[in-house]
Amino acid sequence: MQGKTMISLLLASVILVFSGCSAADGNNTDVTGSKHEKEIFAMDTIMKLTAWGASGEQALEEAEAEIRRLDDLLSTGKSTSEVSAINRSGGSTQLSDEVRFLAERSLDIYEATDGAFDMTIYPIMKLWGFTGDDPACPSDDSIERTLALCGSDKVKLDNSGMVLSEGQSIDLGGIAKGYTGMRIADIFRKNGIGSGIVSLGGNVQCIGGNPSGKDFNCAVADPAAPHSSYLGFLKVNDEAVVTSGGYERYFEDDGVTYHHIMDPRTGRPAKSGLSSVTVVCRDGTTADGLSTACFVMGAEKSAELWRSGSYSFELVLFTDDGRLLVTEGLSERFSPDGDRGFEIIRKE
Amino acid sequence: MEKKRTAKGDILLIAGIAAAGIIIAAAVLLFSPHGSEVVVRVDGTEKHRLPLTVDTRMVINGRGGSNTLVISSGEAWIEDADCPDGLCIKTGRISRRGQSIICLPHRVTVEIDEGSGGNNHSSSADIDVVAG
Numbered sequence: 001m002q003g004k005t006m007i008s009l010l011l012a013s014v015i016l017v018f019s020g021c022s023a024a025d026g027n028n029t030d031v032t033g034s035k036h037e038k039e040i041f042a043m044d045t046i047m048k049l050t051a052w053g054a055s056g057e058q059a060l061e062e063a064e065a066e067i068r069r070l071d072d073l074l075s076t077g078k079s080t081s082e083v084s085a086i087n088r089s090g091g092s093t094q095l096s097d098e099v100r101f102l103a104e105r106s107l108d109i110y111e112a113t114d115g116a117f118d119m120t121i122y123p124i125m126k127l128w129g130f131t132g133d134d135p136a137c138p139s140d141d142s143i144e145r146t147l148a149l150c151g152s153d154k155v156k157l158d159n160s161g162m163v164l165s166e167g168q169s170i171d172l173g174g175i176a177k178g179y180t181g182m183r184i185a186d187i188f189r190k191n192g193i194g195s196g197i198v199s200l201g202g203n204v205q206c207i208g209g210n211p212s213g214k215d216f217n218c219a220v221a222d223p224a225a226p227h228s229s230y231l232g233f234l235k236v237n238d239e240a241v242v243t244s245g246g247y248e249r250y251f252e253d254d255g256v257t258y259h260h261i262m263d264p265r266t267g268r269p270a271k272s273g274l275s276s277v278t279v280v281c282r283d284g285t286t287a288d289g290l291s292t293a294c295f296v297m298g299a300e301k302s303a304e305l306w307r308s309g310s311y312s313f314e315l316v317l318f319t320d321d322g323r324l325l326v327t328e329g330l331s332e333r334f335s336p337d338g339d340r341g342f343e344i345i346r347k348e
Numbered sequence: 349m350e351k352k353r354t355a356k357g358d359i360l361l362i363a364g365i366a367a368a369g370i371i372i373a374a375a376v377l378l379f380s381p382h383g384s385e386v387v388v389r390v391d392g393t394e395k396h397r398l399p400l401t402v403d404t405r406m407v408i409n410g411r412g413g414s415n416t417l418v419i420s421s422g423e424a425w426i427e428d429a430d431c432p433d434g435l436c437i438k439t440g441r442i443s444r445r446g447q448s449i450i451c452l453p454h455r456v457t458v459e460i461d462e463g464s465g466g467n468n469h470s471s472s473a474d475i476d477v478v479a480g
Contacts, residue, residue: 039392041455133432197477204479219446221480227439228447233475241479248480278479 033195033211040064042071043177045201051188052195052211059191063184063198070183073098074176076122076131076169086162087122087169093161102172102179102285103157109175109289110152112310116301117293118264120150120164122171127267130260135251137258147267178288181205181240185284202243205284209237215333220316222337223247223275231276231318232336240284244291245276263296272298278316280330286311299325303345315345384445384460386424388417391455400424400443400460410454417458424458425449446475 036056040047047067051059073096075081082099086092095103106119122131123146129135138146149167156163164170177200188196188207196207197216209215215235222229223245234241246259246269263270277294281287290313294302299317306315306327316334317325324342326334336342388396390410398404404419405427415429415436423441426449436451436458448459 039389039457041391041452046450046452046455046457199477199479202478202480204477206477210476216476217474219475219478219480221478223480225440226480227449227478228442230475230478234479243480245480276480 035211036060038064040067042067043075043173043180043200044077045177047201048199049184050197051191051193051207053191053193055191056193059188059193059196062187062191066183066187067180070098070176070180074102074172076171076173083170083172086164090166090168091156091161091163095161099172100157100162102175103155103162103170105175105285106170106172106289107152107155107157109286109293113290113293113297113305114301115152115264116296117174117289118150118152119170119172119174120152120155120168121262121264122169123149123167124262124264124267125171125260128258128260128262130249135249135258135260137253143267150264150267174292175285175289177201177203178205178240178242178284178286181284202248203284203288204236204241206236206239206241219337220278221245221247221276223318230337231316231324232334232340232342234278234280234316234330235333236280239280239282240287241278241280242284242287242291243276243278244295246270246295247275261292261295270296272296273320274298274302274317275320276316276318277302279313280315281311281313287313303327306345307347317345384443384462386417386419387457387459387461389457389459397461408454408456408458410451410456413454415451415454415456424460426451426458429454444475446478448478 033053034056036051038049038060049060049063072078073081074083076083078084082096109117125131127138127142127146154165154168181198181200181203182205184198185205185207194208195211198205204218206216215237218234218236218241219230220232220234220243222231226247244261246261249260250257259269261270272295274295277291279287279291279294290311294315299319302315302317314329315327316330324336324340325345326342327345328347331344384400386398386400387394388408398419400419400422406417408415408417413430416427418425418427423443425441426436429436429451431451431453433453436449439449442449442460445460445462448457450457
């Protein structure tokens with residue numbers, strides 16, 4: 001009798017302890033509201049949207065519709081898009097507000113970066129085959145000829161519309177994903193989502209912070225192994241984080257690697273000594289354009305642009321020779337992975 | 349007298365067992381892997397959710413082709429695929445929450461998720477998102 005009592009007590013205590021554990025686990029996932037996720041293939045990439053909160057599903061549906069709408073409006077690959085129409089006609093007298101806004105922003109970044117970001121680089125991208133499936137090295141001659149047509153300084157944009165110069169075509173893809181991220185953030189907020197995260201092919205926009213109350217932990221990909229290794233981790237809240245690196249798209253020819261980020265001054269893949277640039281900025285559109293521009297400009301000019309205060313942003317730079325450079329504003333929010341060290345870029 | 353001593357002994361024993369139970373439970377919570385799961389999606393729709401702790405090999409039928417997923421020793425990777433770029437194979441092995449393998453041509457994604465039994469362990473290994 002005593003033995004039986006003891007055994008049942010023993011069982012009861014063990015069951016109690018374990019049921020206590022699983023109840024605690026259940027609570028952890030529920031306190032902050034339900035998590036809603038969606039994966040969307042658009043703008044030639046994969047987009048992952050996560051929203052926490054009761055109206056998450058509604059927010060995700062509206063976000064998907066917005067992504068499709070913007071893809072249809074801005075894609076150079078869709079003949080029905082407004083951008084394709086502009087490229088066919090060499091301009092437009094009936095610009096939509098959004099295309100005008102994005103073109104103005106592109107021109108603005110073009111000027112601030114001495115042409116390192118250029119929406120008219122599209123013919124060069126086409127020449128290298130980066131707009132299709134089979135990129136290859138063009139001849140020096142064809143590069144020179146095509147490059148002569150490029151240059152945002154030859155584009156006329158005013159109240160009457162946009163006029164491209166002979167042979168020019170534009171691609172707003174350099175800032176389109178950043179802009180899309182911001183539009184999704186607006187949709188999330190409108191739906192009362194205080195915590196969300198959007199990754200548009202590695203182009204990150206976060207809404208608020210982690211539902212646990214902390215900032216989001218955003219890893220920065222290591223160019224040597226972008227999907228499994230990291231340069232470090234950034235604490236971010238209500239910001240965009242955009243990384244540009246030559247590892248995103250490239251091809252090899254005769255043992256040489258050619259990546260897809262073109263230097264508008266040479267018409268060839270940028271060789272600035274940087275293998276990756278990450279921009280942290282409240283404004284996703286700016287972050288997107290600046291990450292490309294800084295990759296083209298190199299560490300020194302990027303630091304100069306940061307110091308100039310033309311834009312409010314922070315940087316994580318990784319050089320070809322393995323140095324990790326972080327601007328002052330991130331020094332408290334960045335932790336390098338493993339035993340990597342990093343240098344701080346100061347305002348001086 | 350005799351009876352009383354036995355009762356006291358019982359209580360001590362039960363208390364001891366209960367304490368042991370709590371310690372075991374705490375150890376299970378603290379030292380178990382994160383309960384991570386490998387989530388396979390095709391064209392945005394979840395097709396499989398597999399524990400990272402159970403070794404598996406399976407063929408994922410994506411859009412216009414297939415990818416062979418292997419889970420072994422707490423890591424997941426694509427061993428073989430008939431996509432044109434093979435980037436999913438080049439991605440290598442993933443094991444940390446937030447990491448993913450993407451096959452754009454087949455619209456296949458393989459992601460490490462915290463799993464239904466996820467807990468609150470927070471460390472630099474817990475990644476919300478990857479920029480890059």
